Amino acid sequence: MLIVDDQKVVRHTLSLCLRNLGYEGCYEASNGKEAKRVIEEHQIDVIFCDLNMPVEDGFEVLRYLGASHYQGAIVLMSSEEQDVLQSTSQLARLYNLQIIGCLPKPLTAADIKSMLLDWAALPTVSMGKLLNEGALSSEQLIQFIEQGSVKAYFQPQIDLNTQAIQGFEVLARIEESPQKILMPDLFIPAAEGDATLILALTKSIIQSAYEDVKQHWDYVSSLSFSFNISGRVLEHDNFPNWLKDISEKYSIPTHQIVCELTETALNDDQAITDAQMLRMRMLKFKLSIDDFGTGYSSIAQLHAIPFNELKIDKCFIFDCLTNSKSATVVEQSVKMAKALGLTVVAEGVESAEVVEFLHRLGCDSAQGYFYAKPAPLSDFISETWFINRAYPQ
Numbered sequence: 088m089l090i091v092d093d094q095k096v097v098r099h100t101l102s103l104c105l106r107n108l109g110y111e112g113c114y115e116a117s118n119g120k121e122a123k124r125v126i127e128e129h130q131i132d133v134i135f136c137d138l139n140m141p142v143e144d145g146f147e148v149l150r151y152l153g154a155s156h157y158q159g160a161i162v163l164m165s166s167e168e169q170d171v172l173q174s175t176s177q178l179a180r181l182y183n184l185q186i187i188g189c190l191p192k193p194l195t196a197a198d199i200k201s202m203l204l205d206w207a208a209l210p211t212v213s214m215g216k217l218l219n220e221g222a223l224s225s226e227q228l229i230q231f232i233e234q235g236s237v238k239a240y241f242q243p244q245i246d247l248n249t250q251a252i253q254g255f256e257v258l259a260r261i262e263e264s265p266q267k268i269l270m271p272d273l274f275i276p277a278a279e280g281d282a283t284l285i286l287a288l289t290k291s292i293i294q295s296a297y298e299d300v301k302q303h304w305d306y307v308s309s310l311s312f313s314f315n316i317s318g319r320v321l322e323h324d325n326f327p328n329w330l331k332d333i334s335e336k337y338s339i340p341t342h343q344i345v346c347e348l349t350e351t352a353l354n355d356d357q358a359i360t361d362a363q364m365l366r367m368r369m370l371k372f373k374l375s376i377d378d379f380g381t382g383y384s385s386i387a388q389l390h391a392i393p394f395n396e397l398k399i400d401k402c403f404i405f406d407c408l409t410n411s412k413s414a415t416v417v418e419q420s421v422k423m424a425k426a427l428g429l430t431v432v433a434e435g436v437e438s439a440e441v442v443e444f445l446h447r448l449g450c451d452s453a454q455g456y457f458y459a460k461p462a463p464l465s466d467f468i469s470e471t472w473f474i475n476r477a478y479p480q
């Protein structure tokens with residue numbers, strides 16, 4: 088275990104407490120810099136990390152752990168209010184880090200004990216390793232890709248001014264059998280760990296979607312198609328040109344293709360990703376910033392890259408009618424997007440009331456279960472609202 092805190096008394100108390108609980112030999116670090124050194128040199132299963140430290144703070148430690156794909160558990164500690172701790176643990180999840188608890192300061196032995204007991208009792212969290220149950224191995228995934236089991240599902244995006252469909256987001260599924268459809272959480276995280284694999288997967292989803300689009304072209308020729316593009320995919324220099332070539336092959340104009348990039352995807356080498364995004368723009372693809380509001384680098388990125396669209400994350404949309412903080416995030420995101428000349432899509436719209444709220448704020452379009460769940464493209468072609476091009480009000 089590793090304790091990172093600038094206050095000696097905190098480190099001392101916590102270390103004593105852990106020893107009493109049977110955890111011997113804790114490492115200690117008084118700032119982020121020292122913590123990184125310990126993590127590089129030792130196998131650490133649990134990190135207790137303070138947020139406010141003068142040299143390199145807890146946020147820097149989290150960023151570092153995310154970048155180095157740390158697999159162990161993390162406990163956040165702070166005298167900040169509970170909602171700051173909560174938001175920080177949400178941030179950490181974006182880095183695929185495992186936060187097992189947030190301890191308010193001053194620490195108490197009882198809090199520490201109950202949290203560690205819960206953690207030890209969790210079946211999925213074994214020391215230092217996290218097993219994602221049911222997740223596909225790389226070999227399985229490669230096999231599914233090769234046998235053509237990767238399928239594109241389509242979720243409509245509705246123009247809030249006209250109630251007409253304006254396009255689809257394409258979401259990956261694997262058809263293990265006609266009865267068994269595997270969801271992305273079973274294969275995307277693993278694929279993203281391997282730049283070659285996520286590239287192969289992304290290409291096969293796009294190819295599969297283009298086949299469907301071509302087949303139904305007469306019905307969808309005016310619509311946009313959004314793909315989720317992981318930052319790892321952009322590490323491949325020739326991806327933008329590959330996308331241009333395949334779009335030409337299927338006669339789909341590049342301005343109808345939207346590349347959704349998540350903030351977390353925009354990671355390690357900023358210069359490379361930025362250059363790739365600019366290439367995409369020069370080829371006339373549209374760029375969208377996905378899951379907006381859940382990361383913390385978004386504003387800087389909006390500045391640096393000519394995005395066309397901003398997608399407000401569903402976590403803010405879900406409770407925007409009951410949670411004033413979410414409502415504020417939605418409202419401000421719309422305002423900011425408008426000021427920057429971007430179109431705004433709200434994701435996770437589940438009710439007519441939310442549609443109404445978004446429309447009032449000036450949000451351009453909406454996507455969510457209220458309209459439709461992701462499904463094969465052919466399912467939509469026969470729907471009357473689709474044919475009539477207006478969603479019933």
Ligand code: G
Nearest residue numbers: 257258259270271272275289292315316317
């Ligand atoms: O489809 P679902 O509704 O369960 O999607 C879950 C998550 O998987 C979403 O966050 C989405 O961005 C991601 N996802 C779905 N399809 C793709 C894909 O083709 N590529 C990448 N990189 N992520 C995807």
Ligand code: G
Nearest residue numbers: 315377378434435436437454455456457461
């Ligand atoms: O992260 P990304 O925005 O790419 O992923 C979109 C995800 O959101 C997909 O998993 C999709 O199935 C899901 N989704 C879309 N609309 C809704 C909704 O209205 N409710 C819920 N719960 N999930 C939604």
Ligand code: MN
Nearest residue numbers: 256315347377
């Ligand atoms: Mn998306």
